[in-house]
Amino acid sequence: MEEEKKKKDSRTTENSSTFSNNQMMTTMMMMMNQESCSFSMPNRSLFNSSCQEAEAEADDHQKSSTSLGFIDNMLNVDDFNIISNPFDDFLQNITTTPAAALAPSPVSTTVPEYSEVVNTPNSESMSSSSTEAAAAINNNDDDHKKNGEEEEQEQENQDKTKKQLKPKKKNQKRQREPRFAFMTKSEIDHLDDGYRWRKYGQKAVKNSPFPRSYYRCTSTACGVKKRVERSSEDPSIVVTTYEGTHIHPCPITPRGSFGMLPAETSTLGGGGSIGGGGGGGGASHFMSIPQMLHYQQQTQHTIHNQQQQPQPQPYFRNLTPPMSLIGTSTTNPTFPPSFQERPFCPSASINLSRDQGLLQDMLPSQMLKDPKEE
DNA sequence: CGTGTTTGACCTGCGC
């Protein structure tokens, strides 16, 4: 126990101190629940797998959405309710982009744990909208309600006597929410995905020196959970497992920036902090999407060079514009000030030139032109 | 004071 503490402490300091420079991250999706696969990824663009589609969407968003601009593009908040099927895209990408291609080495070897749950992209259970997805998430309950709403009420009374721990237990063993996990090579334990998470538990995992952290979406009525743990085989790999579907848009701060943005802005430290930089000693380590993008850029670049072949780079592809903005400190009005000003990563300026080079590989030419034109 | 983390205790599922 104390060892873990020490480890954690050391990791904490280590992460906070070293995270800036050398972390690239390789994100790869691995699994999802075999029963239903309606998970709605908060940042659709994050996992949008189809490059063309992603670009098209990016274009569409740029044309159509000006109020929230990049934020919307990133989070698709504006079309949260009409998200066609983010996970479907994602899954397609899984099939078209072998994990090994994205992250060659150890990552793929750790997948087996989840390989069983990899679903087929064409699974009909994939709903075509986030609302449907949410419904699909709840359909577990619905199904069971069909079987015994009366029972439910009866047992509800019984359950009241018990701890509120499991009000749902009667229906089934335990609700299996659609789940999927992705592995991220990062020093950061908790990758920020735009939603607010509250840590509700931490457990030591057998055969792993690293504890597993349990997070729950802070939005009321949103039961999405996520587990974060480090791979025992490769401590540099963080395995994040999402369970459930958000039934609400991605939170956005009044200033138009993500609530999720990590500690880079003090305004997000306390009540505004998303992803827990705030209380409890700030032991969790978040990587903002911009940061992720930054690393993803590097990763992509590396991959690109290695393979001499443009692999689909789905997850952050249409998120690249803000990266370029961040890197160049441009003042594109389309994007929130927070993204323009925020030194999201200490290495951002240092890597400016390199990022621009990367952007050439990744960004549509239009994207690169925009800042200049304006 | 509000929000979030920590952490020990408790519960549940599962294999034997």
Next chain:
DNA sequence: GCGCAGGTCAAACACG
């Protein structure tokens, strides 16, 4: 039934 491991709760605590 028992034990183990995973998952969750909730009080205590930390922070802004």
